[in-house]
Amino acid sequence: MISKKWMSIAATAALSLGLLSGCGGGASQSTGGSDKSSGEQTAKIGVISFLTGSGSAYGEAITNGLKLAQDELNQENKGKLKVDLVIEDSAGKKDQAITAANKLINNDNVVGIIGPTLSGEMFAAAPIANSNGVPIMGTSTTAEGITDSGDYVFRNALPESIAIPEAVKKVVEKEKIKKVALMYSSNNDFCVSGYKTMEKTAKELGLEIVDTKTFADGDTDYSAQLTAIASKKPDAVLVSSLYKEGGLILSKAREMGLNVPFIGGNGFNSPQLVKQAGAAADNAYVGSPWYPGGSPKADEFVKKYEQKYGKKPDQFAAQAYDALYIMTTSLKNSGKADDREALKEALKGLKNFEGVTGKFQFDEKRNPVMEVKVLHVEKGEFKLVK
């Protein structure tokens, strides 16, 4: 057992360190850690991720993807560039994401930040990174307006405003859909944003919206909403949720005999959805940047990920994996491992990047330019809709 005395000394030391660097932060631009004498530079990259609490599965997938990329990159760039990840937990909470961002920027002097996990957290943390001139890149933040916080805010997550319309259009054509019902999680920024895109798309396509029902993240009982929706007999149900809720909605819906196609937002894009809902996940659609059978590169990534973690990677892992490659490639392009300004410019100028999610570059608003793949769940597997 550690004695109380030592605990208090450690705590005091940590506290005073925090205070000291808190005062000095912002003024110092150097991001220590690069060792020029040996020729190897060290890039300190901060990570803010949802590691504890209800959504920790997302944070786990993301940090797994990042660590896999880190191992590969450090092997590949040995002697030239070493990537050091400083991982902070946000617990899915805005205030903790802000604290983590401040710590990474002022205490750890990171050159750039990857994360946070949720769009809501990004809206809170991005302005802080931006005002400190630190590039911050979301790997799973798909809500509308993420990069509006400023010049230093990037994302390699395909925004839902692009993915959802593409998916809905394709499914409506294929399944001849006229009437739809909408469901979304009303206490999650990302889901509300996805819902707005769904509603807009449905109206543009001239679909009749027969019902709209809401729920909250973490709910387990959806029978009330689905009973109401089923009584209005829609041709399809559009759901904006994370996969946990999505899986539960699908199982309940099929149990109740509501067997129409379900079109999900980004949250549906996970093997976990199928694992959780089982056969009930069949006939669900989702628009996605990530498809495991997409390319030799993707296959290779799936193999390595399964070897290391014993499970299949999802979109969160794939995009996080690509994100670290994007950031490291940009650091190499800039030639400096500790220059935040140079990193920002290099990210903006990134061209012809080939990741496991396909070809990638940023548009002028620092959003990704990439191809949307529409996936359909058949017998428990995501199949590409041609």
Add this chain to the structure above:
Amino acid sequence: MLTQQLINGLTLGSTYALVALGYTLIFGVLEIINMAHGEIFMFGAFVGLMTVLYYKGSLLTAIIAAIIATMLIGLLMEWIALRPLRRQKGASHLASLISTIGVSIFLENLAHKLFGPETQPFPIPFTNVTYELGSVRISLVQIIIFTIAVAVMIALQVWLGKTRYGRALRATAENIETAAILGVNTRRIILLTVLLASALGGLAGVLVGMGFNAVTPTMGVSVGLKGLAIIILGGMGSVPGAMVGGLVLGVTEVLAVVYGDSAYRDAVAFGMIIVILLLRPQGIFGSKQPVRR
């Protein structure tokens, strides 16, 4: 559609009621609120799930395994977090509340480590077995949950009223010192209460996990809060109160979602509890006597 929604509400309510039973027993005898009950319930769900997944157990084996596991947890909690505090003369009633909060945090994180953060489905062979009566659909799972909940509650009520141990438990609940003077082994009764309450939590865990087809390390928190609300609504320490309170809360919640907005499902449910308490401060089945110190 209303009938269908009432069935949804009753299923949800009977799971709430089962969880509330554990609270009500411990509160009745020990006069403490066991904040770890939700997490004990969650552990029951996981142990049941693991029995089904890895030992290919049937639902019955899963329930038995869950009950044994949660009884063990209850036993440890009594030895480590509750009994030492009871021995301290002058320790505040709040001390045990805080120590059970500690147990709940520990259990949640332990489950996180042991079982992973993901929501896991509960594979049972009859998930999709449903019966149609006109326009109403009832699933076999719903029937099982409701039947077990009601049966357990009746059995508990009878046991408390008619058996020797049941009477001893009620005597202890009335007044520990007097019961001891009258020859009741109160120490044994307290242990029995904790074990019984934990077992009920484990049973509820398996049923709820099966009912909503989702087991996660964080599932204890919200269900735990609902359980607390129900024993206040039904009357502290009352078994029929827990049953009726649970059903009322379940139905209110479902109706709040159907005719209102799901964002307010908890607000409506808790608002209703406040209204009922204004009319009947002791709860639906509570006694009129002032709460003993």
